[in-house]
Amino acid sequence: MAAKAADYQPVKRENHSTVRVGDYLYMWGGAQPGLPEVHNNEEKKSMCSVMEVCHLRTGRWEQKPTTGNPPLGVRGYAAATIGREIFYFGGHCNHDDCYHNSLYSFNVDTFNWKELSPTTSHHGPMMKHHCGMIAIKVNGEDYLVVIGGWAPSFDNTPKQPGAQYSEAKGIASSRQRCNEIHFYKLSTGQSTYSLY
Template sequence: MAAKAPDYQPVKRRGHSTVRVGDYLYMWGGDQPDLPEVHDNEKKKSMCSVMEVCHLRTGRWEQKPTTGNPPLGVRGYAAAAIGREIFYFGGYCNHDVCYHNSLYSFNVDTFKWKELSPTTSHHGPMMKHHCDMIAIKVNGEDYLVVIGGYGPSSNNIPKQPGAQYSEGLIPGNQQCNEIHFYKLSTDWLH
């Protein structure tokens, strides 16, 4: 009798998120073995162009390819789902002090990435990781709310009025209590 092949299991990782949509868990990114410590290259893009999917009813994992360009902030990003879309904000790029404040969507039906708001140090939330994001509905409109975070103090301007910033554990970094809203129907971030 032949031995049964073991079921697929994702590689070990940290700094990732797992989001539930329907009967599935979607796990992406994180610090994984052999993840290049560079801004972007073919190996990093290849590793980040897959989604780990777990069917909750069976407990089986599978790795599925994605299309489009995935976020560069692969560690410590925030994630939340609205309907059949998972949204990813910010994150650490896995090299130097490269943090992001971009917003991406991932469609669980098409497995396609879409950049909604690019990374910039001139507007929006500070470039950061270890923040959180929730999805809310206000007067029938879908919003994403990005809260707090940790990132460099040198290139994050302007600061959000009324928010508090304090020196982080690593010199040159800061933590904050910023709260930003992203209105999905208008691609409006404030």
């Protein structure tokens, strides 16, 4: 017997985020049962092309399909909101040492993904996960600020002048933590870093 829509609950997961826009919570990605340990394939794209939505007034969850291509950094990414857009930065790809520094937006009215800045190892922020991201307004302009993070030390962008990087010890000895601070100006699509 199929479960009623009111009985729907998202699958268990970790290393995801849930953000609020209006009267709704939007939960996406994370490590979850059956997520393929590959860079990209149809099964992974299918699993990541849905958004879990909770209506706060009723407590009812539902799973909704999305359009466009969702981020490949599905675990440990950072998220922040501005208006009706949710922004996603970085994340781990769920296989090997594959980390991202891409920036995506998700529109809660159209349920469409849009890549704003692709992953690249040629400029910062470093390809990472477990960083923070906040939305701020400066002189009437919207910015996203990406702070800190954790990633491999052997496959990454040039170090940010003035930032600190520390090698992890033990099992994760090829990883590093950082205190990078990057500002992304939404109106121009330009990323700059903070000087210390």
